Amino acid sequence: MSKLLEVKDLKVSFNTFNGEVQAVRGVSFDLNKGETIAIVGESGSGKSVTSNAIMQLLPKPHGYVKGGEILFEGEDLVKKSTSEMRKIRGKDISMVFQDPMTSLNPTMKIGTQIMEGLIKHQKMSKEHAKKRAIELLDLVGIPQPEVRMKQYPHQFSGGMRQRVVVAISLACNPKILIADEPTTALDVTIQAQILELMKDIQKKTESAIIFITHDLGVVANVADRVAVMYAGKVVEIGTTDDIFYNPKHPYTWGLLGSMPTLDSAEEELFAIPGSPPDMTNPPQGDAFAARNKFALEIDKVMEPPMFKVSDTHYAATWLLHEDAPKIEPPASVQLRMQGFANTGNKVGDQ
Amino acid sequence: MVRYIMRRVFYMLITLFIIATFSFFLMKLMPGSPLSAEDKLSEEQKQIVLEKYGLDEPVPVQYIKYLGGLVQGDLGISFHFDNTPVSKILMDRLGPSLQLGAQSLIFGSLLGILLGLVAAVFHNGALDYTSTIVAVLGTSIPSFVFAGLLQWVFAVELGWFPVALWGSFEHTVLPTIALMIYPMATAARFTRTEMIEVMGSNYITTARAKGLKESEIVFKHGLRNSLIPLITVMGPMAVGLMTGTLVIEQIFAVPGIGEQFVTSIMINDYPTIMGTTLLFSIMFVVIILIIDLLYVVIDPRIRLTGGES
Ligand SMILES: Nc1ncnc2c1ncn2[C@@H]1O[C@H](COP(=O)(O)OP(=O)(O)O)[C@@H](O)[C@H]1O
Ligand SMILES: [Mg+2]
Numbered sequence: 001m002s003k004l005l006e007v008k009d010l011k012v013s014f015n016t017f018n019g020e021v022q023a024v025r026g027v028s029f030d031l032n033k034g035e036t037i038a039i040v041g042e043s044g045s046g047k048s049v050t051s052n053a054i055m056q057l058l059p060k061p062h063g064y065v066k067g068g069e070i071l072f073e074g075e076d077l078v079k080k081s082t083s084e085m086r087k088i089r090g091k092d093i094s095m096v097f098q099d100p101m102t103s104l105n106p107t108m109k110i111g112t113q114i115m116e117g118l119i120k121h122q123k124m125s126k127e128h129a130k131k132r133a134i135e136l137l138d139l140v141g142i143p144q145p146e147v148r149m150k151q152y153p154h155q156f157s158g159g160m161r162q163r164v165v166v167a168i169s170l171a172c173n174p175k176i177l178i179a180d181e182p183t184t185a186l187d188v189t190i191q192a193q194i195l196e197l198m199k200d201i202q203k204k205t206e207s208a209i210i211f212i213t214h215d216l217g218v219v220a221n222v223a224d225r226v227a228v229m230y231a232g233k234v235v236e237i238g239t240t241d242d243i244f245y246n247p248k249h250p251y252t253w254g255l256l257g258s259m260p261t262l263d264s265a266e267e268e269l270f271a272i273p274g275s276p277p278d279m280t281n282p283p284q285g286d287a288f289a290a291r292n293k294f295a296l297e298i299d300k301v302m303e304p305p306m307f308k309v310s311d312t313h314y315a316a317t318w319l320l321h322e323d324a325p326k327i328e329p330p331a332s333v334q335l336r337m338q339g340f341a342n343t344g345n346k347v348g349d350q
Numbered sequence: 351m352v353r354y355i356m357r358r359v360f361y362m363l364i365t366l367f368i369i370a371t372f373s374f375f376l377m378k379l380m381p382g383s384p385l386s387a388e389d390k391l392s393e394e395q396k397q398i399v400l401e402k403y404g405l406d407e408p409v410p411v412q413y414i415k416y417l418g419g420l421v422q423g424d425l426g427i428s429f430h431f432d433n434t435p436v437s438k439i440l441m442d443r444l445g446p447s448l449q450l451g452a453q454s455l456i457f458g459s460l461l462g463i464l465l466g467l468v469a470a471v472f473h474n475g476a477l478d479y480t481s482t483i484v485a486v487l488g489t490s491i492p493s494f495v496f497a498g499l500l501q502w503v504f505a506v507e508l509g510w511f512p513v514a515l516w517g518s519f520e521h522t523v524l525p526t527i528a529l530m531i532y533p534m535a536t537a538a539r540f541t542r543t544e545m546i547e548v549m550g551s552n553y554i555t556t557a558r559a560k561g562l563k564e565s566e567i568v569f570k571h572g573l574r575n576s577l578i579p580l581i582t583v584m585g586p587m588a589v590g591l592m593t594g595t596l597v598i599e600q601i602f603a604v605p606g607i608g609e610q611f612v613t614s615i616m617i618n619d620y621p622t623i624m625g626t627t628l629l630f631s632i633m634f635v636v637i638i639l640i641i642d643l644l645y646v647v648i649d650p651r652i653r654l655t656g657g658e659s
Contacts, residue, residue, distance in 0.1 A: 055559060057555065057558055057559060085561075086561045086562070086563065087561065088561070089558070089559055089560065089561035090559060090560035090561035090562075091561060094559060094560075095556075095559040097552060097555065097556060097559075099552060102551060102552040102553060103552045103553055103555070103556045104553055104556065105553040105556075105557070105571050105575070106553070106575065106649075106650070106651060107574050107575055107648065107649060107650060107651075108570075108571065108574075116557075116560055116562065116570075117560045117561065120560065120561060120562060121561060152650040152651065154650070154651045165556070168556070168560065169559075
């Protein structure tokens with residue numbers, strides 16, 4: 001498989017009145033053609049900033065890429081000019097946003113909003129773009145597309161609006177689709193429908209997907225690989241199986257442990273205590289140490305490097321060092337890991 | 351849409367009826383009479399004059415006659431200008447005021463929107479500060495100061511335009527500029543604030559993610575959405591401009607309706623006062639209707655109640 005996207009040691013900061021916010025502090029991952037990678041982590045861990053950096057849509061001038069590379073088909077997006085980037089946005093890489101209620105222009109017809117990209121990037125005639133827009137609405141499961149084309153966003157429900165946003169993002173057959181918490185703002189049944197839609201579309205279009213979420217429950221169902229982010233860094237990355245059956249980082253344990261399961265009513269949830277650190281002043285050593293009950297002395301002084309678990313699986317925790325004490329995940333997390341293993345990849349259905 | 355407008359027109363007529371009634375009885379309650387100044391008239395002579403204007407009849411009869419006249423577009427006869435119908439006086443005077451008002455409103459808001467847009471796009475840049483200063487000056491300096499300044503520079507010193515009076519288009523230029531400063535500054539301020547907010551909203555990010563040019567985003571996605579609140583402020587201002595501004599009309603010696611109104615009040619010319627009040631009211635309700643219709647055109651989320659949109 002060829003590498004479509006390689007993010008290498010990406011660092012993104014914001015200049016604010018309180019000083020420099022180091023939102024992303026050296027993120028690396030890659031994406032193959034047609035693959036889905038999930039980026040998971042609590043809110044504030046830098047997922048959106050990472051995706052906005054890929055799109056080069058950081059708020060200027062106070063948000064900027066401080067270091068690293070974002071190689072798309074071998075070319076560094078960070079070095080691209082505004083006009084070069086415009087040709088990539090919406091065509092090669094497109095994006096679905098979190099809040100469907102506000103991500104569509106309230107005073108523009110749905111059809112026009114879909115056709116814009118087609119006319120821009122594919123130089124389609126209006127007639128042709130219209131036909132294609134109707135096809136797209138049909139593809140994302142909106143009934144009566146010809147009628148809906150002429151309507152405005154307020155005439156659509158939240159789930160339907162998100163389908164429209166997906167249609168917009170798919171318009172030019174992008175090579176990469178970034179979905180930044182596309183289901184978070186929707187209620188549970190609609191969430192499931194949108195997820196089905198995304199999987200379906202992936203099969204039909206073979207776009208690679210970066211699926212961002214703070215909910216591990218959603219991940220098993222959609223992703224081939226998972227990157228777990230904490231405080232602006234990837235702390236564990238592996239195949240979905242690696243992450244669910246064999247998690248190594250205590251933060252991943254925490255995320256898994258705090259996932260509700262079918263019979264979690266009686267079970268104790270292994271919640272992560274405390275809250276993420278202030279990114280104006282990231283702590284020395286392992287940023288997760290203060291919240292980690294398995295933290296070692298060295299965590300407070302030195303940042304752990306990425307330890308290799310297998311060819312596909314890496315985690316940044318000193319627990320993987322050969323000299324570290326052998327610590328097993330807490331019982332409730334082990335129970336879950338077994339549960340995942342027994343049911344096969346069915347976590348997301350719960 | 352048609353049904354909605356018809357309903358609105360019906361309500362407008364009721365409003366106007368109430369206003370006409372109010373102004374009629376208020377006039378009756380006012381101290382002083384059109385004859386009080388002319389003490390030299392004998393009682394008999396006064397009686398003749400009162401009869402001529404129907405003022406000798408009981409008030410309810412006067413009221414009914416007044417309404418009856420209104421329905422036929424008859425606003426009565428001026429006390430002051432002998433035998434001239436009020437409607438003729440108003441029509442003669444309305445033209446210049448309307449022209450000045452419309453010109454200053456159109457140019458003022460267009461220029462203001464442009465200024466506000468530039469300020470928002472170059473947010474915190476030199477152009478932003480310049481346009482903010484223009485806006486602050488425009489809203490805080492009274493228009494007669496500009497009027498005097500314009501007269502002095504462009505009429506007296508440069509001689510490009512006539513100093514005052516009415517006649518050709520050239521005569522309208524300086525009063526229009528003096529009048530448009532305020533609406534321009536207001537439009538600029540509102541457009542800037544709204545535009546900055548709109549440009550930070552999620553659907554603008556969506557538009558950027560589509561790969562659109564910044565100029566396309568500003569004009570296609572930003573502008574329309576930031577104009578909505580502007581309509582609300584510009585409406586009442588439009589009425590103020592159309593009904594003539596006394597000061598500007600005085601300075602430029604424009605035979606407009608604002609000047610007329612004040613004169614009528616000073617000489618107790620009741621029919622003209624009532625006629626002018628009614629005319630201003632009509633303009634007001636019509637402009638409010640236009641504003642409401644504009645909302646519907648600009649913002650698809652607003653549904654017309656009681657009619658199919
Ligand atoms: N425009 C901004 N200005 C300053 N700080 C920002 C901005 N956007 C994001 N951040 C900071 O960057 C960090 C990561 O944010 P984000 O990527 O949105 O998190 P999430 O993982 O929830 O998507 C947060 O600490 C946030 O406060
Ligand atoms: Mg986010």
